[in-house]
Amino acid sequence: MKPRTQWQAVCTVDDLVPDSGIAVWTEDGPVAIFYLPYHLPALFAISHTDPFSGSNVLARGITGYLKGQPVVASPLYKEHFNLRTGVCLEDENVKVKTYPVLLDGDLIRLEVPVASATKTPNAAVQAA
């Protein structure tokens, strides 16, 4: 059952920092968006919450490539997360949420679930 989603505009390209991350607030909570200008695709979005500390810090980690995979290192205890899959390189059982992200003109849009409070009746219809 796929929840109903929307492409939420979260920021503009001017807000991005090349080779690094920024955090945005979405209907689904805090999300980290990374912009890797030398990579295809160049945009990644994962949960901003570090699963090991519970703190919202992942956007402030250092990005890089390990074994050819784009990753971010948590700024607190330095675990690496695959930006594509969200899987933790140090512990494959740990995974952060990933979000589809796209560039729409100057806008960055994230595909996030429509929060329950704002869910329209149609949601149930669609899910069915």
Added chain:
Amino acid sequence: MSKKTLIVVGNGMVGHHFLEQFTASPAAADYQILVFGEEPLVAYDRVHLSEYFAQATHADLALGTLEWYAEQGIDLHLDEQVTSIDRDSRKVITPKGSYRYDQLVLATGSYPFVPPIPGNDQEHCLVYRTLADLDQIRASANGGKTGVVVGGGLLGLEAANALKSLGVQAHVVEFAPRLMPVQLDADGGALLRSKIESLGVQVHTEKATTEIVAGEEARLRMNFSDGSHLETDLIVFSAGIRPQDTLARNCGLTIGERGGIVVNDQCATSDGAVYAIGECALWDNKIFGLVAPGYTMARTLSAVLNGDSSAAFAGADMSTKLKLLGVDVGSIGDAHGQTPGCRNIRFNDEASGIYRRLVISEDGKAVLGAILVGDNGPYDTLLQYALNGITLPDSPEVLILPESQGGAPALGPDALPDTASICSCHNVTKGDICCAIDAGATDLGAVKSATKASTGCGGCTALLKNVVDCELEKRGMEVSKDLCEHFPYTRQELFHLIKVNGIRTFRSLLRQHGVGHGGCDICKPAVASILASCWNEHILATDHVPLQDTNDTFMANMQKNGTYSIVPRVPGGEITPDKLIVLGEVAKKYDLYTKITGGQRIDLFGATLSELPLIWEELIAAGFETGHAYGKSLRTVKSCVGSTWCRYGVQDSVGMAIFLENRYKGLRSPHKLKMGVSGCTRECAEAQSKDIGVIATDKGWNLYVCGNGGMRPRHADLFATDLSDEELISAIDRVLMFYVRTADRLQRTSVWLENLEGGLDYLKQVVLEDSLGMGAELEQHMADIVGTYQCEWKTAVEDPEKRKRFREFVNAPEQKDPVQQWTQERDQRRPLLETETA
């Protein structure tokens, strides 16, 4: 104290080398230096003079630049000949004025000897010593068909080669029965002659010229005592050199019987205020016509002027190795076998044109001398046997036999002792080379620039390469020190690449020397730190932002809940009541948990990302600067109260601590740095547990280095005692910069020292004795860093672009981070623990 005046007469090779050594030494600060050079150009490499004919320019040969002289504060008077010296009033006189000196150095070199032959002063009768001489030779050769060199010695043959390269038919006229009579014996001379003649240079030996007159077919005619004659368009006299001692002679200094300014082991002349070095100086009745002994004199004199009572010139080896007109010629030690009882072994292969003579001691154990013509292959090995007294193998002849005839392979660099002199021009031993390699010089070029080896006559190039290759190979066996999968280099190597190639961004380093296109959280901060150590640009400059650890990115320390702590700098732990009040007010306004740190300053905890610039705006307005608590850089300089208040204090430890903290704040280093300054031996500042510890004595300061608290405490080592303020700073500058350049990533000074080959003694040599000759460079590098300091926070709050980075959620300024929850404890706010939130 007003400065003394040091005057150097002569801006040649040795004079320049002296200035290089002296300006990098502590005593330089006490002197105003004046230099007079009769030539119009700044000192150049006379040894490679002939390259001027092969397209080299003065700039290629120059040993220094006018800028360098200006930077050193040297008052350089070129094209100004000193015409006399008045020793009573201590003045040198030139056509432009007279100048007082406290100390005078004569480095006037030598001049070519022109035999007193009637007619030797006509047009097209020239000498071979200066660039101006070469211009004249070139002009004269232009339009001439033949040229004669008078003198078949080392320089004469070089001049003949030059004439040949200018397209004239070259002749060599030698008074002695053979070529290079000083260095070669009859057989060697004969072989050299046949080789040179086969190259088209005509050699005339045992010829005494009686007069030079106008020629019939050419410009000039030389008449010889045996009745024969030779016609030529130009003549180059190269019949030996004479020390340029005219000035010294005229002012009454003691001169040797056959010329030369008499000097003692300290290079002092008969007047204690006047020194002489280089080819004008006569030591132990010897003039040294080579550059290496002159350089040694220059170093000796620099040490003497620095008050080093052990400095003494002790003679020099005169062995030579050359390629003359493409023919190898080598002469080592007692080449003529004049030592009583010595034995000679000769190898003469006319077919292949190789002559070798080995002179060994009576007991057959040591090499005394050697002559090589045709192939200098065994030269390096033989020289090392001779210089280091290495015991000969049972059948010494193998040393000069070609390998195909059972000859021994060259003495491997491994067999050389650490004391073996590799480069005599710059007095570099094998040990020095190993040290340079261990200090991060990982290729020939780096070793050359670190040690200067092989940048003089170049004779040692091959040997140097062997030693370097061998030592690198030895070290190559070690475990990979690659930084990470993106850079197959150690931190030191990367430092070198960045510094030498002037690389300023991570991207260009990665493109030129890295693997892949992304980097990682290991190499990015490491490179960011190196870039900062080298160029000191703002850490949040666009190119550097993504490289920084989160603490550097936000210039604050991230806490477990994602908030930050703020530590303003409190240099030396001294703080005014007003500033204390500001800290209190700011903490209160933003509800920050406040704590005195172990580093004598105040930490404010619990600021959110977006509060950081607001808080810093207020702190900066009150005069605070960033404390770099987040950086791999100087943290605090802990002080005790010192002589101002304490009844035992012998120096102003607070003043020194503040000075040190302000000097080194902002220096990015492989790991954090901590310092301490105590006002007396009771050591209340715990300086001996710091990277740099300073303890006052009644004469100055004792310096301790490489201490550590933390996980594995280490007592600092006593490094130097009773230093003046200036000496202390210069030593700390050098220790820190050497650490910055050579340590591994995240290696504290304690671990660095423990891994440094040669340990504390080696570090002392590098820093206190300047064994790598890089002291001045290290200090200059530090001066650059100090000079480009900026408070990173100040720059950041003033720059709207940089401030954009401090938004918790870029699209929701009002949004609070829901996981940051608080409670009160002991009247302050603190984060709720996980157990409390659940």
